[in-house]
Amino acid sequence: MKTIDDLEAQLGGLAGKRVLVRSDLNVPLDHSGEQPVITDDGRIRASVPTLRRLLDAGARVVVTAHLGRPKGAPEARYSLAPVHARLAELLDGVDVAFCPVTVGAEATAAVADLGDGQVLLLENIRFNAGETSKDEGERGAFADELAALADAYVSDGFGAVHRKHASVYDVARRLPHAAGGLVATEVEVLRRLTTHPERPYAVVLGGSKVSDKLGVIDNLLGSLLTSGDRLLVGGGMVFTFLAATGREVGKSLLEADQLDRVRGYVQSAQDKGVELVLPTDVVAATAFAADADPQVVSADAIPADRLGLDIGPDSAATFAAALADARTVFWNGPMGVFEMEPYAGGTRAVAQALVDAKVASGAFSVVGGGDSAAAVRTLGFADEQFGHISTGGGASLEYLEGKQLPGLDVLD
Ligand SMILES: Nc1ncnc2c1ncn2[C@@H]1O[C@H](COP(=O)(O)OP(=O)(O)O)[C@@H](O)[C@H]1O
Numbered sequence: 290m291k292t293i294d295d296l297e298a299q300l301g302g303l304a305g306k307r308v309l310v311r312s313d314l315n316v317p318l319d320h321s322g323e324q325p326v327i328t329d330d331g332r333i334r335a336s337v338p339t340l341r342r343l344l345d346a347g348a349r350v351v352v353t354a355h356l357g358r359p360k361g362a363p364e365a366r367y368s369l370a371p372v373h374a375r376l377a378e379l380l381d382g383v384d385v386a387f388c389p390v391t392v393g394a395e396a397t398a399a400v401a402d403l404g405d406g407q408v409l410l411l412e413n414i415r416f417n418a419g420e421t422s423k424d425e426g427e428r429g430a431f432a433d434e435l436a437a438l439a440d441a442y443v444s445d446g447f448g449a450v451h452r453k454h455a456s457v458y459d460v461a462r463r464l465p466h467a468a469g470g471l472v473a474t475e476v477e478v479l480r481r482l483t484t485h486p487e488r489p490y491a492v493v494l495g496g497s498k499v500s501d502k503l504g505v506i507d508n509l510l511g512s513l514l515t516s517g518d519r520l521l522v523g524g525g526m527v528f529t530f531l532a533a534t535g536r537e538v539g540k541s542l543l544e545a546d547q548l549d550r551v552r553g554y555v556q557s558a559q560d561k562g563v564e565l566v567l568p569t570d571v572v573a574a575t576a577f578a579a580d581a582d583p584q585v586v587s588a589d590a591i592p593a594d595r596l597g598l599d600i601g602p603d604s605a606a607t608f609a610a611a612l613a614d615a616r617t618v619f620w621n622g623p624m625g626v627f628e629m630e631p632y633a634g635g636t637r638a639v640a641q642a643l644v645d646a647k648v649a650s651g652a653f654s655v656v657g658g659g660d661s662a663a664a665v666r667t668l669g670f671a672d673e674q675f676g677h678i679s680t681g682g683g684a685s686l687e688y689l690e691g692k693q694l695p696g697l698d699v700l701d
């Protein structure tokens with residue numbers, strides 16, 4: 290992949306050049322108060338070194354990013370305005386402007402107003418249907434508009450490189466381009482996770498993007514994980530596993546159309562000698578709320594009127610034991626709704642197990658994903674206690690599967 294140094298050489302310097310940077314600024318926001326509050330600014334902080342590198346070279350930096358999953362039209366709760374405020378604080382001493390649209394006359398004028406060494410953050414790129422469109426023509430037309438804003442493109446939004454989206458993929462085909470420092474660092478870690486990894490290898494999966502992440506298991510079992518390795522499943526996706534193995538899951542998250550597929554995974558893990566570790570107990574509540582009478586119940590007997598919001602204490606101990614002697618661990622997706630204290634125990638226990646495995650046996654432990662990174666930080670762990678905290682969950686998983694990632698392929 291070409292670096293920013295290569296791009297600089299190719300363009301004869303970056304001073305005065307308009308550089309479009311795709312960052313991943315998809316940070317968790319707490320909307321319970323009057324103003325949204327960023328609960329973990331890790332992705333914004335991770336974007337800063339590449340921006341500084343470009344600003345130091347005298348570039349005019351246009352940043353584009355998404356927040357959440359709006360449906361191709363503006364929605365106030367997904368505005369990047371709070372992210373702009375934090376980015377401006379982190380880029381102390383730099384002029385950081387915000388444009389309330391992504392493309393068109395207003396964006397063009399805002400870019401024209403940029404001076405050397407200044408930054409413009411464009412509003413959530415997913416407010417435009419062209420960004421995520423499956424129609425190549427529609428996506429391409431939007432990418433043309435984006436490309437018209439800049440002289441060069443830097444891909445630094447590692448968390449989104451598995452998406453074939455206009456700002457991740459198509460725009461790189463239209464402008465001189467390079468990988469930013471964050472993408473380069475993340476790819477190095479992924480290479481270490483896939484090239485002669487020390488075993489036992491453990492992958493821990495959880496979170497709520499169930500349909501996205503269930504799909505990766507097939508390939509993980511076929512490629513990365515071998516006999517003696519472990520796959521631990523918690524979070525929202527576990528209920529599809531419990532249901533697939535004949536258990537009632539009450540009102541828990543369930544992907545009913547994936548049951549056959551998941552039965553296949555269970556069989557495949559058995560055939561390959563990969564230990565599949567599922568929870569034996571669950572913290573179940575009457576509603577998706579902290580005060581909804583959380584109770585520990587057996588995973589075999591989740592009451593019909595309850596939903597599972599965390600793995601239970603016995604499961605947490607089993608998960609920790611399965612991680613204790615692992616030499617390589619990749620973890621994506623919280624074990625429960627860690628944002629509410631009654632459902633944070635499983636995530637805390639898994640985080641502690643990763644920390645312990647690093648101390649006890651020098652395990653290489655990687656935590657990936659926006660919410661997973663937020664979870665370990667808000668639960669009081671420090672980045673240094675892990676081998677690496679990755680800004681990408683789904684992106685890392687797809688790489689581990691051996692898949693081609695559109696946003697990386699296009700940079701080669
Ligand atoms: N049992 C569960 N039911 C519903 N949501 C869950 C459950 N367990 C975890 N979650 C939620 O999953 C979210 C994170 O999922 P995801 O986006 O897949 O992770 P990441 O951003 O780390 O890749 C968290 O906000 C958490 O509250």
Ligand SMILES: O=C(OP(=O)(O)O)[C@H](O)COP(=O)(O)O
Nearest residue numbers: 315448449658659681682683684
């Ligand atoms: O949060 C993200 O991914 P992650 O939850 O897998 O870490 C990225 O910003 C990608 O977002 P998307 O999964 O809505 O495309």
